[in-house]
């Protein structure tokens with residue numbers, strides 16, 4: 001199986017990246033192929049809502065989304081969104097990638113294409129944020145749910161950590177390794 005990680009943090013070697021690396025290493029140890037794409041390294045146009053995908057099933061832009069991101073999303077069996085909270089939402093770079101998935105939404109809901117019909121794909125959200133509020137991850141969870149739905153992926157679960165701010169803070173989390181071990185068993 002191919003496990004695709006999508007890293008939404010613009011901060012190199014930060015908390016999201018560490019969280020994602022633990023998950024990916026564990027999935028690799030189980031014999032899966034892994035691939036990680038960093039949103040910050042992809043050069044993409046934002047969705048402009050032109051509607052081309054709703055009638056033709058393709059995006060007007062030819063960029064890293066079309067050439068790298070979309071083929072990887074289509075090929076993957078498990079997709080992991082890993083991200084910090086920025087103003088209670090996904091950071092802009094990964095959100096721009098998510099918006100471009102409108103092309104898969106259009107193929108599924110407007111054009112009634114059933115391109116993933118024989119596949120059971122799964123998705124997971126890994127997220128961190130600095131504060132403690134009970135609603136902290138609501139925005140990310142909703143966006144992740146509808147991203148996965150557009151790509152015909154079953155949203156399996158989310159691992160979200162509050163009170164994580166400094167760059168290396170996730171590394172010292174007391175139950176992270178245990179959480180990852182439990183999460184891996186779902187796949």
Ligand SMILES: Cc1cc2nc3c(=O)[nH]c(=O)nc-3n(C[C@H](O)[C@H](O)[C@H](O)COP(=O)(O)O)c2cc1C
Pocket residue numbers: 009010011013014015016017083084085086087088089128129130131132136164165166167
């Ligand atoms: C632009 C910006 C906006 C942020 N907004 C929030 C926020 O709304 N709520 C919160 O709890 N943390 C917020 N944070 C803190 C980050 O979520 C936190 O530092 C996180 O650990 C960063 O993860 P990373 O190392 O993977 O980038 C923000 C950080 C930045 C840089």
